Amino acid sequence: MVHKAPGSDKWELAMRSRELWEMFAENVQHQGMNPLEMLGWKKTGSLLIGRTSQDSAMLKRRVDQLSEAGLRADFLSHGDLLLKEPALMIGKEGGAAFLPDDCQIDAQRAVSFIEKVNRYFASEGRYAEFYYEPATSLLRSGSGEVKAVQTSKNTLYSKKAVIIAAGCWSGTLMHDLIRDTGLDLDVPVKPRKGHLLVVENLNSFILNHGLMEAGYVNHEAGTLHSSVSASGPVDAESLSVSMTATMDSRGYLVLGSSRQFVGFSTEMNESVIDRIWERAGEFFPTLRELSLRDFRQSRKVRIGLRPYMPDGKPVIGAVPGLSNLFVAAGHEGEGLSLALGTAEMVANLVLGCPGTVDHAPFALENRCCMLR
Numbered sequence: 001m002v003h004k005a006p007g008s009d010k011w012e013l014a015m016r017s018r019e020l021w022e023m024f025a026e027n028v029q030h031q032g033m034n035p036l037e038m039l040g041w042k043k044t045g046s047l048l049i050g051r052t053s054q055d056s057a058m059l060k061r062r063v064d065q066l067s068e069a070g071l072r073a074d075f076l077s078h079g080d081l082l083l084k085e086p087a088l089m090i091g092k093e094g095g096a097a098f099l100p101d102d103c104q105i106d107a108q109r110a111v112s113f114i115e116k117v118n119r120y121f122a123s124e125g126r127y128a129e130f131y132y133e134p135a136t137s138l139l140r141s142g143s144g145e146v147k148a149v150q151t152s153k154n155t156l157y158s159k160k161a162v163i164i165a166a167g168c169w170s171g172t173l174m175h176d177l178i179r180d181t182g183l184d185l186d187v188p189v190k191p192r193k194g195h196l197l198v199v200e201n202l203n204s205f206i207l208n209h210g211l212m213e214a215g216y217v218n219h220e221a222g223t224l225h226s227s228v229s230a231s232g233p234v235d236a237e238s239l240s241v242s243m244t245a246t247m248d249s250r251g252y253l254v255l256g257s258s259r260q261f262v263g264f265s266t267e268m269n270e271s272v273i274d275r276i277w278e279r280a281g282e283f284f285p286t287l288r289e290l291s292l293r294d295f296r297q298s299r300k301v302r303i304g305l306r307p308y309m310p311d312g313k314p315v316i317g318a319v320p321g322l323s324n325l326f327v328a329a330g331h332e333g334e335g336l337s338l339a340l341g342t343a344e345m346v347a348n349l350v351l352g353c354p355g356t357v358d359h360a361p362f363a364l365e366n367r368c369c370m371l372r
Helices: 011-030 035-039 053-068 078-084 107-124 167-177 216-220 270-283 292-298 339-351
Strands: 046-050 074-077 095-099 135-140 146-151 155-157 162-164 190-199 210-213 240-247 253-259 299-308 315-318 325-329
Touching: 011 035, 011 339, 035 107, 046 053, 046 078, 053 074, 053 095, 074 078, 078 095, 135 167, 162 167, 167 190, 167 299, 167 325, 190 270, 216 240, 240 270, 253 270, 270 292, 292 299, 315 339, 325 339
Parallel strands: 046 210, 162 325
Antiparallel strands: 046 095, 074 095, 135 146, 146 155, 190 253, 190 299, 210 240, 240 253, 315 325
């Protein structure tokens, strides 16, 4: 929560999602399982770090805002921060916003756990998987309701709703599915490529919290036309790199993060990895003493496509003109943190229940153009 803005359209959704993740982790524990092992869940606290007096002034204001919004938040001066993170060096004018109650989770473990639990409902006819089976069209009733999804192999009938939640592919998938409906709808979700560097065998390196530099806030909110990077001028591909650092549940150092608009390419770019390592070294002098080449055999690179929406908000809601069809996409770099709040919002919309969070800011109307 440390880099989220109280009072923004996404704030209540973020707060609700945080609450639901905490409930989920508690429920896992109540069932006799270890949330750390099952989900990679651990309470680390988070730090948003600045290196200049201007950064520190901004971070003090953010701490005040977060405190007024009901979260435990503190500003840490250079000296206080050094006690929390001895490996971090930011200069005497720097400081950090600290949220001690923030937690981190392993996305891959969490998804694997949820999928495994879902399979228990397969025998009741409440769950099924259709991997590697592309959806090709929607089937509609005479009254216009979406009654089924046609895949390459099956017809999947819907009792309540069809929900398109295909990440950065949601826009193109929507276009293909409604091609024969007479509707023209533009869901402008774009792929925004990111690299993460995972380094093993750094036993001497200690990191106690989740960290990100203050520039990450602007880095996350960049646009298709952005030419500003937290680490300096960008190239023609609009590469942006900001320092983020965490220790995962296995004790591996996870460094990020990059953002760039290069279409749907997921090829690894070694120069981007070098930029991430160099940027981390600006905050952690110990890393500058090490060569990334020495970790070729004990590193992993994660590459993914974040679903970017131009206005910075996910699109969640009913599709105008198609009864029973919903979209949930465009969360960009916040998909994991906003996941459970989004799921609850969609369920409430489908069932017609009062929502815990107002869905109006995320609706398709006035954001996804109807093209005539």
